[in-house]
Amino acid sequence: MPADCDSSSVSLQQTASEVDEPPSTAGWLTIDVVPDAGDWSAFEPVQRLVVSAAAALADAPQFAGHALSEACVALSDDANVRSLNASYRGKDQPTNVLSFPAGSGPRDGVIPLGDVVLAVETVAREAQEQGIAPAQHLQHLVVHGLLHLLGYDHETTEEAEQMESIEIAVLSSLGIPNPYTEPPEAKV
Numbered sequence: 001m002p003a004d005c006d007s008s009s010v011s012l013q014q015t016a017s018e019v020d021e022p023p024s025t026a027g028w029l030t031i032d033v034v035p036d037a038g039d040w041s042a043f044e045p046v047q048r049l050v051v052s053a054a055a056a057l058a059d060a061p062q063f064a065g066h067a068l069s070e071a072c073v074a075l076s077d078d079a080n081v082r083s084l085n086a087s088y089r090g091k092d093q094p095t096n097v098l099s100f101p102a103g104s105g106p107r108d109g110v111i112p113l114g115d116v117v118l119a120v121e122t123v124a125r126e127a128q129e130q131g132i133a134p135a136q137h138l139q140h141l142v143v144h145g146l147l148h149l150l151g152y153d154h155e156t157t158e159e160a161e162q163m164e165s166i167e168i169a170v171l172s173s174l175g176i177p178n179p180y181t182e183p184p185e186a187k188v
Contacts, residue, residue: 038077116145
């Protein structure tokens with residue numbers, strides 16, 4: 001994303017009273033949740049959903065001992081995401097999630113991973129089309145976007161299988177069924 005996120009940080013080790021979140025043992029990842037555009041009220045409590053998805057990813061065994069890092073999750077809309085997608089990927093259409101790796105070195109001992117940008121209308125529409133709870137789809141896309149910032153991709157079959165296996169395990173820890181093979185549960 002062209003500019004750094006400008007919001008208050010949500011450390012995954014803060015107490016529940018500080019951010020209305022359950023405490024997490026994943027101390028290496030800090031998430032900035034930025035309300036950028038769009039009506040995210042259907043996803044309330046949206047910040048809690050984003051932070052719990054990030055915490056579940058940070059708790060995954062393959063990330064044990066990861067260096068202190070930070071990322072930004074921008075809650076945006078189709079218009080903004082379409083503009084970003086056109087500018088940075090040459091695709092003049094909205095998409096559900098975009099990831100922008102930081103590309104810079106550590107600052108004060110913390111690695112900036114980059115930005116994840118979500119489009120509310122697309123996320124809601126896809127959840128409805130897939131017959132899944134919007135909150136579950138949002139959390140899946142947060143995990144997916146953060147994995148891209150951590151260097152994972154799905155350009156080849158091997159890469160896709162590796163990335164999807166991590167997503168499946170992380171989502172399972174949140175009580176979310178496998179989005180790739182399991183039938184959806186009742187809509188919420």
